[in-house]
Amino acid sequence: MHIPDGFLNIATVATTYAVSAGGVGNAVRIANKKLGERQVPLMGILAAFIFAAQMLNFPVAGGTSGHLIGAALAAILLGPWASVLIMSCVLLAQCLIFQDGGLLALGANIFNMGIVASFSGYYLYRLVTSLLGNSRRGKLIGSFIGAWGSVFLASIVCAIELAVSGASPIGVALPAMAGIHALIGIGEGLITSAVLSLVLVTRADLLKLQRI
Amino acid sequence: MKIKWWLIALLVCLAVASFSPLASSSPDGLERVAEDKGFIDLGQEAPFQVIADYVFPGIENEAVATILAGLIGTLILFAVAYTLARLLVLRKKKPI
Numbered sequence: 195m196h197i198p199d200g201f202l203n204i205a206t207v208a209t210t211y212a213v214s215a216g217g218v219g220n221a222v223r224i225a226n227k228k229l230g231e232r233q234v235p236l237m238g239i240l241a242a243f244i245f246a247a248q249m250l251n252f253p254v255a256g257g258t259s260g261h262l263i264g265a266a267l268a269a270i271l272l273g274p275w276a277s278v279l280i281m282s283c284v285l286l287a288q289c290l291i292f293q294d295g296g297l298l299a300l301g302a303n304i305f306n307m308g309i310v311a312s313f314s315g316y317y318l319y320r321l322v323t324s325l326l327g328n329s330r331r332g333k334l335i336g337s338f339i340g341a342w343g344s345v346f347l348a349s350i351v352c353a354i355e356l357a358v359s360g361a362s363p364i365g366v367a368l369p370a371m372a373g374i375h376a377l378i379g380i381g382e383g384l385i386t387s388a389v390l391s392l393v394l395v396t397r398a399d400l401l402k403l404q405r406i
Numbered sequence: 407m408k409i410k411w412w413l414i415a416l417l418v419c420l421a422v423a424s425f426s427p428l429a430s431s432s433p434d435g436l437e438r439v440a441e442d443k444g445f446i447d448l449g450q451e452a453p454f455q456v457i458a459d460y461v462f463p464g465i466e467n468e469a470v471a472t473i474l475a476g477l478i479g480t481l482i483l484f485a486v487a488y489t490l491a492r493l494l495v496l497r498k499k500k501p502i
Contacts, residue, residue, distance in 0.1 A: 195436045200450035226494045234495055235412035238488030242416060245483040246423035249460055249476050251430040258438040259430035283487045287479065292460050293452040352436065361445045370443060374435040397411060 195263070195345075195352055195375070196288065197303055199296030203359040210355065211301030214282075217309045221278040228406045233272060236400060240268045241280045243389075245287065252381050260378030263307050263348065266315025266341035267386045271393070273405030274316040281308035302355050306348045315344030316405075330394060333401075334387045341386035342379035349375030416484055423476030426460065427469035 202210075229237075244264030251259035264284070268277035285303050288294040295303045319340030326332035353371035357364035393400055433441060440446040457463065457475045465471035 195434065197436065198449040199452070200448040201440070201445065222494070225491075226498055229491060229494050229498075231495055234488060234491040235410070235415075237491035238484040239412050239415045239419065241487030242419040242480045242484035243422065246419045246426075246476060246480045249423060249426040249429060249472075249479075251432070251434060253430040253432060254435075257432050259432040259434050261429075261434065279490065280487055283490065284483060287483055287486065291456045291482070292475065292479065293455055293458040294460070296450070297452065349435065356445075361448055362439075362443045366443050367439065370439040371435065374438060378435050 195303075195307060195348060196285075196295035197299040197306075197352065197355070199298045201296075201359060201361045202299055202302055202355060206355050206359045207298045207301060209301075210305045214301040214304040214309065217278055218282050218304065221275040221282075224275045225279055225406055228404060229276070230404065233276070233403055233406070236272060236403070237276065237280060240264070240271065241283050244268065244280065244284050247385065248284070248288075254374070254377045254381065258374060260375075260381050262382055262385050263311050263345055264386075265307060265311035265348075266319065266337065266344040266382065267389055269312040269316035269344075270319050270337055270340060270386070270390065271400060272403070274312040276406040277312035277316070278304075278308050281312060302352075306352050306355075310351050311344040311348045314347040315340040318343040330391075333394065334391055337387045337390045338383035342376075342383040345375050345379035345382045346372060349378075416480075419480050419484070420477055423480045424473045426476040427472045 247262040247264060251261045254260050265277050265281050268280045282304050285295060285300065285308060289297060289300050319336040322336035322339050323332045326335060349371040350368065353367040356362050356367045437446065460472055460475040461468060462471040462474040465474065
């Protein structure tokens with residue numbers, strides 16, 4: 195879902211840069227207050243894993259592929275503000291080094307895949323685990339739903355940005371983006387709950403860290 | 407000596423990156439929509455290229471070039487996020 199340059203108009207570029215700059219600034223402030231020694235290696239590992247996993251496009255329907263966003267996974271393990279920082283690192287590197295996602299579109303990409311996906315994934319996960327109980331089963335179902343919802347919502351926000359920019363009318367962009375990402379989100383959900391299940395088996399203590 | 411857990415995790419991440427040549431080359435969700443709805447041509451090339459499209463430049467074998475790009479990126483991301491987190495923790499303890 196990395197938006198290249200050219201899809202967004204100047205007003206959308208400026209707005210999303212301003213909002214994302216504010217969001218990342220806030221994430222730095224909060225992480226500076228709450229981040230502890232034990233979270234440091236996990237921050238590095240999550241950024242590395244999300245970058246690597248994002249390279250593995252999996253096929254979905256009709257000659258289309260999708261890949262992990264990873265924001266829900268990071269937010270479930272470390273909290274949404276830490277996830278915003280991790281996603282910003284990944285998206286900045288992808289933009290500057292790998293020419294994936296435009297320079298002007300970076301603000302929108304951080305907003306969609308960093309801020310929107312982290313917070314929606316995190317709070318959907320929290321909602322489900324509070325309804326189903328914070329058991330292994332609750333966590334795995336919660337991570338699937340949180341991850342699916344994070345992709346779905348990010349794609350809707352992306353469609354709105356495309357529509358506001360005049361790239362594609364909302365009536366066209368919204369159903370198309372939401373439809374295909376409802377499928378891609380299933381992959382996100384499966385990967386996120388599989389990784390969470392691996393963490394629960396190997397390092398369950400990581401889930402007891404304070405969320406940021 | 408007990409091996410640090412994150413060293414093993416980093417090796418797993420590098421292993422994941424080395425599967426990258428097997429990734430689907432079909433357009434992703436947004437590209438598919440852009441093609442189908444006729445706005446893909448609005449897209450502009452980046453003004454500069456470093457390791458564009460996850461293919462390390464100057465290597466003939468594309469699978470090797472992709473794996474190399476993936477390994478480099480994975481290590482860079484680990485280093486950047488680890489350092490950022492470390493600085494955020496350090497600065498808290500010694501306010502400037």
